[in-house]
Amino acid sequence: xxxxxxxxxxxxxxxxxxxxxxxxxxxxxxxxxxxxxxxxxxxxxxxxxxxxxxxxxxxxxxxxxxxxxxxxxxxxxxxxxxxxxxxxxxxxxxxxxxxxxxxxxxxxxxxxxxxxxxxxxxxxxxxxxxxxxxxxxxxxxxxxxxxxxxxxxxxxxxx
Numbered sequence: 001x002x003x004x005x006x007x008x009x010x011x012x013x014x015x016x017x018x019x020x021x022x023x024x025x026x027x028x029x030x031x032x033x034x035x036x037x038x039x040x041x042x043x044x045x046x047x048x049x050x051x052x053x054x055x056x057x058x059x060x061x062x063x064x065x066x067x068x069x070x071x072x073x074x075x076x077x078x079x080x081x082x083x084x085x086x087x088x089x090x091x092x093x094x095x096x097x098x099x100x101x102x103x104x105x106x107x108x109x110x111x112x113x114x115x116x117x118x119x120x121x122x123x124x125x126x127x128x129x130x131x132x133x134x135x136x137x138x139x140x141x142x143x144x145x146x147x148x149x150x151x152x153x154x155x156x157x158x159x
Contacts, residue, residue: 001037001038002035002036002037002038002039002040002044002159003034003035003036003043003044003047003157003158003159004023004033004034004035004157004158004159005033005034005035005047005051005138005155005156005157005158006032006033006034006155006156006157006158007032007033007138007141007142007145007153007154007155008032008061008153008154008155008156009032009145009149009153009154010031010032010141010145010153011031011032011033014031014032018031019033023035027130027131027133027134028134029133029134029135029136029137029138029139029140029141030134030137030138030140030141031141032138032141033138034047034134034135034138035134036131040131041089042080042083042084042089042090042128043080043128043131045089045090046076046077046079046080046090046135047157049072049076049090050069050072050073050076051064051155051157052064055155055157056157056159058156059156059158060156061154061155061156062154062155062156063151063152063153063154064142064152064153064154064155065146065152066139066142066143066145066146066152066153067143067146067147069139070139070143073135073136073139075099076090077132077135077136078099078103079098079099080128080132081128081132082098082101082105083098084128085105142155
């Protein structure tokens with residue numbers, strides 16, 4: 001159970017065996033597959049905000065403008081990271097306040113740890129960062145397809 005999002009043009013090109021191997025992976029964004037299990041509440045909240053309702057309701061695929069939504073991705077990525085760091089849920093009604101807090105916290109971390117590296121990070125941030133990286137890969141693939149075809153690629157959300 002959970003949310004599975006497919007970039008249809010990319011996903012349909014994969015061999016069946018590879019699709020089976022990728023099911024339930026949180027690191028397959030570059031292959032046109034994005035996963036958030038039912039227990040990934042913050043991640044599912046982010047996806048609900050990022051992708052419009054019409055896509056969630058159409059099981060056959062719906063065009064999505066990845067280029068137009070890159071700023072939204074950046075916004076929700078910052079809010080998502082702050083929710084992970086602060087161990088709080090994303091709250092749509094408090095988005096402006098959460099964004100200000102996220103920006104201030106990120107700036108403070110940059111000042112305090114100017115040479116910090118995430119290599120080998122373990123614990124509470126490792127999996128959220130892997131998932132967020134997969135979301136960025138998924139978006140990059142959508143942007144690439146959109147530029148190549150000159151139209152919005154179709155995605156399917158199965159939940």
